Amino acid sequence: MQTDTLTYLIISGVIALLLALFQYAYKSKIKGKRAWFLTTLRFITYFSIFVLLVNPKFDKVTYYNEKPNLVVAVDNSESVSYLKQSQTTTDFIETLKSNQELNENFNLEFYSFGKEISPSEAYTFDEKQSNLALVFDRLSEVYNNAISPTLLISDGNQTYGTDYAYMTKRYKQPIFPVILGDTTTFTDIKIQQLNVNRYAFLKNKFPVEIIATYNGNTAVNTQLKVSKGNTTVFSMPLSFSKTETSQIITFTLPANRVGVTSYKADVIALENEKNTINNVKNFAVEVIDQKTNVAIVSELLHPDLGALKKSIESNEQRKAEILNTEEFLKKSNDFQLVIVYQPTTNIEKLYAEIDRLKLNKIIVTGIKTNWNVLNTLQSSYKQVLTNQTEDYQPSLNQNYATFSVDNLNFSEFPPLKSEFGEIKFSVPFETILYKSINGEQIDTPLLATFETNDKREALLLGEGIWRWRAQSYINDKSFNAFDNFIGKLVQYLSTNARKTRLNVNYESFYNGNDNVKITAQFFNKNYEFEDNANLNITLKNQDNDEIQSFPFVLKNNRYEVDLSGLGAGNYTFTVKVNTENFSTSGELKILDYNVEQQFLNANVSKLQSLASNSKGNAYFIDNTTSIIDNLLNDSRFATIQKSTKKVVPLIDWKYLLALIAFSLAAEWFIRKYNGLI
Template identity: 55%
Template sequence: MNNLTIIYITIAAITALLLALFQYLYKSKLKSNLKYVLIALRAISIFGILVLLINPKFESFTYFDEKPTLVVAVDNSESVSYLKQDEKAREVVNALNTNSVLKDRFDIQTYRFGKTVNTLDSLNFNERQSNMALALKQFGEVYANQTAPIVVLSDGNQTYGSDYSYIAKGVKQPIYPIILGDSTVHSDLSIKQLNVNRYVYLKNKFPVEIIANYSGTEAINTELKIWSGNSVVFRKNLQFNASKSSEIVSTALMANSVGVKTYRVELVALDNEKNKVNNIKNFGVEVIDQKTNVALVYDRLHPDLGALKKAIESNEQRSVSILSPKDVLNKVNDFQLIILYQPNNNFNALLKEIKAQKINTFIISGATTSWSLLNQTQTYFKQAITNQTENFQPSLNRNYGTFIVENLDFNSFPPLISEFGALQISVPHETLLYKSVNGITTEDILLATFEVDATKHAILNGEDIWRWRAQSFLNTNSFSNFDEFINKLVQYLSSNKKRTRINIDYKSFYNGNDDVIISAQYFNKNFEFDNSASLRIKLKNKDNQSVREVPLLLTNGNYTVDLSGINAGLYDFTIKHNTESVSASGSFQILEYNVEQQFLNADISKLKSIATHSNGAAYFSTQTKDIINALVSDNRYKTIQKSTKNIVPLIDWKYLLGLIALSLFIEWFIRKYNGLI
């Protein structure tokens, strides 16, 4: 309570007393001592009311002790068990959790991490990828305002995500790696990296780049081979020694037939080599007959052009040519799809040629689009012309069923500039995105697709789509989700394939550690999306003829099944409805590769590096007592006494209101009883 409030309360007390004295002493006919009781009661009532008007605030403090948090995170990936450190990891975790001195000093929070981070309920060391960078980043954010040293049990071999030594620099907490592994150096050959395009073209040569590594001190000779089935298609002799520990091998292979082709790269193992798994790596390519050619036609330079070209060409099956209307006019038949960017009067001849040749189109409008031209040259849609623009955000139509849309947070995307007024499409169509204004979704079309006269078309009613690609990167640190969305739209528009009641989305082949997720959409007889369907996938391994059936689950508007973890091999699958004779089939191949089995030793130098930069310390799994003593004796991790300050206004104190009411009632009763009223 400050001094000014005390002065106000003092003035209120004096005022209350003076008013009470004035009422019961000045010209009062009451002669008995009862008047002093009435003066006191009236003074209390007036003083209480005035104090409520002043409403002083009272402070109270609650004191408590806060122990520092000890974060214990365990690498639950397969590489730990492959290095035979799984039992040692369990022993260390148990020792940390059960040490009484450590429990008295810290609030211990335990986690396990692989590709994701979870609380520690059990350890099985069967996760196929490890992402220590994600674990350190999340711990750094959650415990940013606390005293919380981080103990990480790991071999330091990360197979997914950003470099954890870089992420660790942004973590304010000290990091204590407990190294699961030894420092013994064994002679080892390994294929460090293999670079190859996913798609190649028939009768063309495709490049393959291999980085071969050697760890050891002796001079050795080996041979690198590339196998296609039982045939060696490339071989080269390699020499390594203590000063030459790696070599880049480049070659080109011929694509002779269409389809998925698999190859095996092998480094001939040394006689005394301990880990031979990392000497072999499989890779696959999909041989296609031709590229999908897309024309991106413009009459005005804009960042959207570059963003669209980058997004479409992220799929190696597609090629984009950025052309003016005049340049593309005489070769429209060279393209499977023509994107018309903000058509104006210079597009008049091209629009007529496209209509005559029945070419698929994707129209993108904006501030400089000539809607009068578009309204006149076709009868499929019509835009109300207001000569005014507005900013509209996208709102996804979850019932859109022409192709599968997922992985994009449209609600976070910035608005597009669009013509103010409704776009009316007069032919059967599906709206993919609606316009949203101030968080309210309207019925106006932002992006829609339709089919007419054996052609497919889409219209995006807004410019600045490059901002969407940038926002997608900010959301996920990757352009891939946005690029995949654009490529699905382009794939639909550039294909003349008829629509089916079950759409499926999958890849032709997966690497051994990829997530194998297959998505599907099911439509009723009116081609309306059915979110109550019961779908199952029948999966057949063509190598051993084994068959399994798994139900598909409805997730984010699509039916999906996660087949991650199944054995390498060639698979056929059929997705069918449980009660209707509707199905869709496909095939894919999983290449044998386990990234967690590529390591021979723990990455000791990197683990020690993050400990040094964070003012922590690194220990081996045999030094459990040492790390416990170091944590307990470190003066940075002392219990802190904290206080909570509570500010309570007097108006919340119910007893004062009761006192005012009671004093007024007693005063009234006394006066009534003595005939003064």
């Protein structure tokens, strides 16, 4: 309590006593014990009221016990059941849940993981992928500030994501791997990896790289065969030994037919080989007869140029080349799309050539754009000149209907720098991204598309898009989302196909472990997106004539259907709008491949290394009797007594109000009883 407060309380006590004595001692007719008793009651009343006015504050300390968390992350992938560990895993989890002493000393939190991680206490062991790095990435966001030893129940075989061996640098908790499997090794030969481009061009040859590995102690001979249907298109003998455990085989295959072609790579199994599934890998290549060449024309050097080139070339069907105006004019016939970056002076010849060839284009402006020239060379839009710059952040137009645009959390992207002032369009246009200043969206486009004279054009009003690509990588640990966004814009602008009311987006083929998702958009007669349409997809398996039908689900400005549960095979499909007479058809192929069935053993060494680096211990699932005892006896995981200190004002103390009421009531009763009222 502060000195000033204590002084006020002493003064309050003196004043309360003087007032009470003045009423019942000074010239009062009441004498004896009654006078002193009434004086005391009145003193209590006055002093309590004065104390409430002073309102001193007191520290209230509360003690509580905080138990550590015990995080249990369970591998829910198919490899667990393939290694015949699903029942053992389930029994061990039930042991943890039912152990009373463990529950008294820890807050048990259960998670299951495959390609994603989620809180769960039910396990099906049917996930197609396992991403262990994501487990520690997500758990670090929740548990890094509390004592949270972690049980990782897994075989340690990762099929997706970054290497989890280095995640202990981020996840600062002891990790106790419970290893599903044993150290028994089997003679095995397998295709460790197969590398092939997704696309090839007609009448070219495409490269294939196969890495075959061997696990065994004796020298063996076998053969690699690559077949297309019943025809062998490549074969090669292979030899392995205890010291020569891997071979890299590189060859090329011809691309003679447009469309998707499936192949099967097969290493002939050894005698008594336990796992022959990993001897085979199916792959496919889509052969196309054209390639989109994009010219990026600029007289400036800027990081945006490299970012655009990388995004465009992330799709093998596209090639981008950075040129100045003179270089472009020499080879202008080679391109199907032109990106004009920050047009400055001397661009009249460039615009004349683009118009002569009737090429679609993307105009990217910035602080060095010569708007006097640009306003003169075209009539579709005019920028009001202010000779000032402004930073604009993007805001996605959810109603953009020309093609589907995924929301990349654009509002969190860094701003682009651009000319300050209004942009006025003289042609109909559609806005993909609006400008936003300090979180407030303004009704001015940052990125827009429009069509004039059967030509398509996009206008990006700002420089610094390289930062968007970098931010996308920070958000998703991958450039794919941003590159797909640029890819869709380039795809739209590199063709002059007429608009259709029903657009369906899909891949020609999917690997067995891919997410098979098809998206669609349906527009009304004014080409405005319909958000209340009823879309269905009907698939026919060409191998067994089985027919299945699935509804689309509305997600933002598109419809989506998830077909990830489909088996391998060739499918034809029809997407139909039930409310109107619109439909479109196509074909897709799902390749037979299950990455979770490629393993014979747990990755023991990696899990033991993970335990050692995090100051934990590794256990085999068949020897788990000591896990609970070790956790309970580890001094690092003791229950901690903590306290909270709270400053409480006296006015919140209800007993003081009760005391005032009691003293006033008692005084009134005594005076009434003695006839003094």
